[in-house]
Amino acid sequence: MENWTEKNIATIEEKLKDASTRDKRFFRIDELKRNVERVGQFSDSCGSCNKLKNNIEEVVKIIDIAVEQPGKNRRNFDKTINQLSKHMQKQHHFYAPYYFTYLFSFWGIIIGSLIGGIPLLFVANDKLLILSIGFSLGMIVGYFIGNSKDSKIRKENRLL
Structure with a gap:
């Protein structure tokens, strides 16, 4: 699995070497590179990760085109990124920075107002x-x- 991960990350870096930092x-x-590493790590024990490998390989092939021009390739790229993020959050408990702070603040406002x-x-x-x-x-x-x-999530290194 390590070869798959390293190969895809190297391909991403090679294809996007001329892309601006802002575009990246x-x-x-x-986030895509980190999730590629995680998919490679979890693919032996997770069937969904194994299925996502095919989507990742397709996206890696066209990543330079997806970043440069809007269209079908970019939609597929965005769809794959979102699928990866949702899967990592639901199945493997990786979260975006400040996810729980925002979530609990929102519910705190609702409950506090009530x-x-x-x-x-x-x-x-x-x-x-009073309100x-x-x-x-x-x-x-x-x-x-x-x-x-x-x-706690940061200490466990479970950030997307």
């Missing part, structure tokens, strides 16, 4: 103040919970 960042080339809305039924004055306190506290609590989960 925009098209998530570094909890802050309960006293509104009983208090006539300062409705906006904004619930909103803020929910967001802060969600942020800290999500940030702790994100730091």
Whole structure:
């Protein structure tokens, strides 16, 4: 499996040696290379990773065209990148940076606003103040919970 991984990463680097850093960042080339390594690593034990190898090989063949010009090749490239990311997240628990911070902050805002809305039924004055306190506290609590989960993911080196 190592030869497959190294061969594909070398092909990606060779075909995109003239591409700008901005294009490489925009098209998530570094993420693609990391996911190629992970697919090579997990393909023995994961059937989906084994199936994704064919898609990766097709994309690697046309990656220079996909980056340079819009069209069918770019759509296939984007589709494969998204499939890889979703698979790595769902099956192998790799996450984007700050994934849990954003997720828990969002739910903290919702729950905090609902909890802050309960006293509104009983208090006539300062409705906006009570609601904004619930909103803020929910967001802060969600942020800290999500940030702790994100730091755990970072320590385990499970970032996409």
